[in-house]
Amino acid sequence: MRGEARDEGASASFPQPVRAGLHRVLVEKLRFTLERATAAGELLAQLATERPGAPQRVEAITGDPAREAILASAIEAGVDVLVTRDKKHLLPIVEHHGVKLLTPWSGDSDQGRGTLSPGSYGRSSRP
Numbered sequence: 001m002r003g004e005a006r007d008e009g010a011s012a013s014f015p016q017p018v019r020a021g022l023h024r025v026l027v028e029k030l031r032f033t034l035e036r037a038t039a040a041g042e043l044l045a046q047l048a049t050e051r052p053g054a055p056q057r058v059e060a061i062t063g064d065p066a067r068e069a070i071l072a073s074a075i076e077a078g079v080d081v082l083v084t085r086d087k088k089h090l091l092p093i094v095e096h097h098g099v100k101l102l103t104p105w106s107g108d109s110d111q112g113r114g115t116l117s118p119g120s121y122g123r124s125s126r127p
Contacts, residue, residue, distance in 0.1 A: 014048035015073035017055070021066055052077055061096065062089040074099045 019041055026037035045051055055072035062068050067089040074082040075097045083104045084090045090101050 011049040012047065013050040013052065013074070013077040013079055014045055015050075015052045015055070015070070015077060017066065017069035017073050019045065019051075021070065050077060061093065064089045071096060071099070 022044070023037050023041055026032040026040060027034060032040065052073060055069060055076050057076075058065070058068050058072040060068060062071065067086060070084075071082065071090065071093070079099055081100050081102055082090070083102055085103060091103065093101055095101065
């Protein structure tokens, strides 16, 4: 999978705010053990082509500091698409500084946005 994405020029960024949020969701909402959540995070970090730290500049736009850090990380990484299921804080934004916010599933016509499909993700070519 990782090799195929690289062959097609795609990349996956897994920034620190996303890693922290993932761990919290796995433990609190999905009831993973701490060990299992840590192992899942480590696996995703290995698959990621980039693992940036916390963003340098965070803009107050979502009303939630954790989501703002995630969006700022996506902007700093130069990604084209941020895939999220966060209908409350992130999806209403639709696009911000060139980053499109999409859901990971098809049939999202009630949201009026596109959905993730092969070839629709990866790093931007913008400077």
